[in-house]
Amino acid sequence: MDICAEKCINEKKVRQTVKTIPQQEDIGQMVDIFKALGDPSRLKIVLALLNQEHCVCDIAVICGQTDSAISHQLRILRTMKIVKNRREGKIIYYSIDDDHVISLIHMSLDHVRH
């Protein structure tokens, strides 16, 4: 591995830090979580479900958006295993399925409020 053949200024520091960087795959997964929460619609959905489970059309009312828009976002959150759902007749209830995400949100709330 020839890091920094001629470009970098402090080769020793670069080598030190490179060793500490997580694997590409881990970085990708971290990015995915942050990206999932980095959209107002999705964050608001997750914040709503933080309180209790809700069906799609109630989430739509809470978030002030279309059922369809909410459903699209829920699919993304479901794919990422951030939320799960259960059916009760015609109605499908969504809830949070990831404790780490709950912690992340509480921590970011602290950040915003201090």
Next chain:
Amino acid sequence: MDICAEKCINEKKVRQTVKTIPQQEDIGQMVDIFKALGDPSRLKIVLALLNQEHCVCDIAVICGQTDSAISHQLRILRTMKIVKNRREGKIIYYSIDDDHVISLIHMSLDHVRH
């Protein structure tokens, strides 16, 4: 406020949850942080600076990207007060400027690894 004139299914639950949702402004700030970390280039920069301060061109080497691309991203991170910089002659050193962000990253690393 007429939440849910006819659309929603469980009006009581909707009202309960609406009360718990943070203000729009707080949500916006939370989204901004998550969005900032929700990009591979920026997250990698922050991960690098987590270890120690670095100059722009060393970050570029660490991240395998152009000086210019790194500089653009650093501007975003600087604007958000996630990183700060200090000048030493021609060289500008960047470092993390936000402890909450450090916590968020550690928590997401835990998430990925368990």
Next chain:
DNA sequence: TTAACATATGAACAACTGTTCAAATGAAGA
């Protein structure tokens, strides 16, 4: 002052993302 270098900036472009609209499922009750 000039040359060399580290960093920053602006415009342009491609790629990605979220919402909308229309239509399709699939479950419950008539």
Next chain:
DNA sequence: TCTTCATTTGAACAGTTGTTCATATGTTAA
């Protein structure tokens, strides 16, 4: 069965975002 209702899905469109390239700052040393 047919109808109604909650939810899902797909295509299309607009808006956003990250990178690239060329150029501009601003600092140091000659």
